[in-house]
Amino acid sequence: MDPLTEIFTQMRIRKASFTRLDATAPWGFVSKGEQAVKFVLVVRGSGILTAGRNFDPIPLRSGDVFIMLDDVPYRLFDHDGSQMIDCVDVEKLRVGHRIELGGGGALTTFVSGAFEIDALDAQPLLDVLPKLLHLKLDQNRSLAFQSVLELLAAETEAPxxxxxxxxxxxxxLLFVHAIRALASHPEGPTHGWLGAVADRNLAHAIKAIHAEPARDWTVETLARQAGMSRSAFAARFKAVVGRTPLDYLTHWRIYRATRMIRKRGAALAEVSRSVGYESLAAFNRAFKKETGRTPGAFRKEAVREAAFA
Incomplete structure (x- = not known):
């Protein structure tokens, strides 16, 4: 099992909403950002995106997709001279799932969506993904990814x-395909577990850890999975992932444990064994070192959060 499969197996989106926006030139709007995952598909036409303070203007064309994983402020417009409307005012133009705005010129159509994901469930993704993903329409886009985009455009055109x-x-599906496209791109991520998955040697070790996290792995046995010498494997793994192989193993074990404690209500001894710790004391130490809390304290906090959700 690879990390992306494991993350998405249990992760679900919440409070999903979508909008089909028809903008006729001249048009432009600005957002202060929102606490949600936001994506935009350019169905037809073109535009320019600027986001945050550190991003250069990004030209958008029909078929392009961009995804924001944080409350990054952004502007979207057809040209520099266009008047900017606050997104709060744009929302006032909504009729159902559709919004029309602009000056009556050339048409650009967007399908945008926003949804929430549990921060703990998604943490491994949020740790390695950039705040802004821009995926251009090009020949590297898979047929499956393109099919999802076409289905999305069709569904929002005639709900x-x-x-x-x-x-x-x-x-x-869009979220999964977007990350897959990013990981397979020649200029995709080179660090973190996503960078390791793209590495033809390290990928075998990463998948082995995720397939059997409770196994008594050593650097030597993981190096054999990668088809490398122990020293070369350890050095490359640390350079790419940012952790030693055994540190990464511990990190993933504790991540799985937090999900089990929150979602299954399993006894801590059972959780401990399932992620590879025969000793509850050793599990407690590893858990506290990784999260800053004991498993018991984490459970109480999770119960409290669920009660007020």
């Missing part, structure tokens, strides 16, 4: 019975 449920599922 039918159960449309919100369909769109929510398409958001999940």
């Amino acid at each position: 039918g019975l159960g449309s919100e449920a369909v769109t929510s599922r398409l958001f999940e």
Whole structure:
């Protein structure tokens, strides 16, 4: 099992919403950002995106997708001279899932969506992904990814019975395909576990850890999985992932443990054994070192959060 499969197996999106926006030139709007995962597909036309303070203007064309993983402020417009409207005022133009704005010139159509994901579930993704992903329409886009985008555009063009449920599922597929596209791109991530998955040697070790996290792995046995010498493997793993192989193993074990404690209500001794610790004391030490809390304290906090959710 690879990390992305494990993360998405249990992760679900919440409070999904979508909008089909028809903007006729001249047009422009500005957002202060929002606490949600936000994506935009350019169905037709073109535009310019600026986000945060450290990003250069990004030209957008039909078929492009961008995804924001944080509350990054941004501007989206057809040209520099366009008047900017605050997104709060843009929302006032909404009729159902559609918004129309602009001056009546050339048409640009966007399908945008926003959804929430549990921060703990998604932490491994948030740790390695950039705040802004821009995926251009090019020959490297898989047929499956393109099919999801076309389904999404069609569903928002003519919503039918159960449309919100369909769109929510398409958001999940879009998110997975976007990350896959990023990981497979020649200029994709080179660090973190996503960088390791893209490394033809390290990928075998990463997948082995995720397939059997409770196994008594050593640097030597993981190096054999990668088909490398112990020293070369240890050096490359640390350079790419940012952790030693055994530190990464501990990190992933504790991540799995936090999810089990929150979602299953399993006894701590059972959780400890399932992630590779025969001794509850050793599990407690590793858990506290990784999270700053004992498993018991973490459980109490999770119960409290659930009660007020």
